[in-house]
Amino acid sequence: MADLVAARPAGGGRGIPWGRIAGYAAMVLAVIVVGTPLFWMLSGSLKTTQEVFSYPPTWFPSHPRWENYVDAWHAAPFGRFYINSLIIMTVGTAIKMVNAVCTAYALVFLRFPAKNLIFIIILAGLMVPEQVTILPNYITLSDVFGQSWINTYQGIILPGAAIAFGTFLLRQTFLGLPREVIEAARLDGCNHLRLLWDMVIPMARSSVITVMLLVAVAKWNEYLWPLIITTTEEMRPLTVGLTYLVNRESNTQWGQVMAATVFVIVPLLVVFAFAQRLIIEGVTAGATKG
């Protein structure tokens, strides 16, 4: 199919390139269909209540109402939600990354009996979906040495501290690093911590960053576990706090709610805009190297 279009004579003015036109039309259509919900969110976030509830709906807000963002910010403690999401994301990602990097390093560079068995045990972690563990984990955390960790940061973060997929990807990368360089550093008396920090991580930089981005995005989006483990408004992350704004029985303030949705989604879009290549490569690596 590719060659159909490519085979057209370059610069030839003869005939209308229908194949190419159809290709562009289909591409534009796909982008519009996929992009409409995001456009609708932005457009809705600037509409007045009156405009939201009018029919037919308008594509662009006739009188952009920026106050929706201010109102949304005050409709719920969004400042607090932001702080909670940031804490959960940074601390959660940091713990997971330390686990992934250290485990991968140990599996590749340290000698230990039954290393393969340990690797298989860690991969088995991939087979236990979070959703199956929620109830037992809730019960576990309701009594940690006589203390309840329900509605605490450690309760939100620690059940997700282990990491299998990232460990797997980093192990693959570490295995591909030039052995001679690392051996030479070893013989020069470089200890393992220095080796890990000064050589292995810098050499595997893009893989480490990719795994970190994917972990951070997943942490930011986390919903089910924080929904269960938090019991008060001031512990909720953005995702959970946002959904409490939607009231299906009475008329939801859609202008405000869309503005609040922007709070949750825009940080992700910004990160994606800057790290698009790394993120897409990381996602693809799971399929083609796995």
Added chain:
Amino acid sequence: MAISVAHHAQVAYKPQTRTARRWRPSGEALLFLLFVGPNLFFFAVFSFWPIIYSAWLSFHRWDMIAPIKQYVGLDQYRYLLHDDVFHKVLANTAVYTVGAVGGTLILGLLVALLLNQPLRGRDGARAVIFAPSLLSGAAISVVWIYMFDPRFGIIARLLDLVHLSSPSWLTDPAWAMPAVLIVSIWKDLGFATVIFLAGLQAIPRDLYEAAKVDGAGVLWRFRSVTLPMLSPIVFFLGVTTILNTFQSFDIIQVMTKGGPVDATNTLIYYVYQQGFIAFNAGRSSAASLTLFVLMLGITLLQVRYAERRVHYG
């Protein structure tokens, strides 16, 4: 593929055994435990133990408050086996999974074939189409509730333009599942597209040239070259999407809460509902174990298939 690479690397790397041949406790072993221990500990406590505990709980009746967990044998499983709601839950899970997998894979392949053409701006298009798969399922579901509203939503308007009246998507039992499916496919489409694109770009061009020399047309080349070469990717995406759909909770919780009248109640939602709304720990555990066994079966299938690829590929 990965396994063979790893194998080569390990063969190439022969650590100089300086002192002893036999391994014995050393600083290196302690460091290994220190590095791997925390990861293993968290897996043990928060992934492996829950499975054992769920299995045990599924033989009991417990409201999560009472001090006593009453042993009831296989009663929870027997109940699920004969319960109409649970039958509906299983049917919903099947419909949801088949719909999401079919929709995501077919549309994903079409979009990937399109973006594999030498079109200007296709990298930008790929980025837009991939973006939803990174976004919070809970947040985008909120946007879709607004879009699906039959009174003032954009979808009602689009249907109106082609002289169709909008169904009450989220409150009509017949339309809630299609609505949830649309959102799921919209969200996962970009992931499938990106993976398919990587697969398409890995197909050697001379295969197409050879097929062209043999006089194969566009469709025939697609059938005889593209599809067979993509089959491992199709399999990978199929399994991944099935597993993702089994775990899909955010969209259902935010958009329908499993309703109306259980029309979108899937296995994962039932686990949550029985556990944290009905406080029926035993029944929730029995359902959650059913989900786990199903997912384990599918994963093992993938592992076996991947191994075959390594041996004969």
